[in-house]
Amino acid sequence: MNAPLFLESLSNLPNADYMLSLRERNPSYFLKRAQWLLQEKSEISKFLRKTKIIHITGTSGKGTVGALLQSILAHAGYTVGFYNSPHVGDVYERIRVSKPDIHKNAVSTEIIPPHAFESLAQGLKPELVKSITESPYGLPSYFDILFVLGLLYFKKIRAHWTIIEVGCGGRYDSTNIIKTSDLSLITTIGDDHAHLIGPRLTDIAYEKAGIIKPRGVVVVGPYIKGKALSLIKQEADKKKAVLYQTPMPKKGRPDENFAIASFTAKLLKINNAIIEQGIRQYTPLPGRFEIIAENPTIILDGAHNKDKMRYLIDALEPFFKRTDRKFLIFAATGTKDWRAMLSLLFPCFDKIYLTRHTVRERKVADMKAMYLYIKKCKKLSPLLYLDPEDALKDAMRNARQKDLIVATGSLYLLGSLKKFHEKTPYC
Incomplete structure (x- = not known):
């Protein structure tokens, strides 16, 4: 059985579902489930201490902002991994790499090759079997496994930067097993997934603010305001993190994602010429206009x-x-x-x-x-x-x-x- 089919087939095993159970039980259970798998692959923890990390959440725009930052950083000379979800066509789309092509004076963006995905998935099978009997949290979810596969691949290609898109919410999302990040980014606050992390916008803001790391840096989108913004500021203050808000884009909402990516890149000390080139030549995710x-x-x-x-x-x-x-x-x-x-x-x-x-x-x-x-x-x-x-x-x-x-x-x-x-x- 090929790796994508094998991973999809694991859903027929009895297991708690994060998306269905988030409101009914202690959601930290799901974070611990993913953490268990990460601890079993100790080489990932070593990689996470070396790579620079951008962690992105938000109701809208997080995938596009991630793709824009991936392009900008690659044009600045870095190898950049980007884990995103969900996929539109093939599961390989979730694991993207951009790197500079010195010979062509350009940047190449590719998804993980099927043979590499297959090899990494095969290598993870012993830990998945072990989780059934030894993990107090049960078998990792499909999302947990794909995220760990992404990190393993980014380690393999020695990514200088790793961009991670949250699946749902943030505080208890599997991606929040990372303990530190160079930058946390919250694009927008809206009522999508309100049945899971709402119902109020402040509830949703609280969940998304959960990705802010102690003494870290957080960037928020230009249209986050009112009680949602106040709550994010409280979380940043509690964790002694520095908070920046993206200035309003000159052309309004249609330019919101570009404004967030550009402002974030400037905080990372990337010059304007490279930012403009990265935005102009970025590779959009499938299914985004x-x-x-x-x-x-x-x-x-x-x-x-x-x-x-x-x-x-x-x-x-x-x-x-x-x-x-x-x-x-x-x-x-x-x-x-x-x-x-x-x-x-x-x-x-x-x-x-x-x-x-x-x-x-x-x-x-x-x-x-x-x-x-x-x-x-x-x-x-x-x-x-x-x-x-x-x-x-x-x-x-x-x-x-x-x-x-x-x-x-x-x-x-x-x-x-x-x-x-x-x-x-x-x-």
């Missing part, structure tokens, strides 16, 4: 909460102006506020396809409820497709060259659509 075709234009975006949807609509504005008909393909997981997202989206589109993602471990939103909601609010009957590929196929058949097709609502939706389009670019 990814244009996969033109004539008609097809855009995949993993926005999955109302804040991210506002950013998406802002980014789509130039496309709305220069295209004719607008087609929306939408799916959401069951825990998301799909009403808030659809209320922002459906005024912008002429035709709507409702579908679902096909990831077995994640429940999807009620398609009938979404259908009735759109029909009531927009006076339009959306088209329903159980197979997301069929939805894209129908949209492509109906769209003309100057039309626009946008698929959004869930990162889990985009992987199958991207692979389908690569196999069948013309319908």
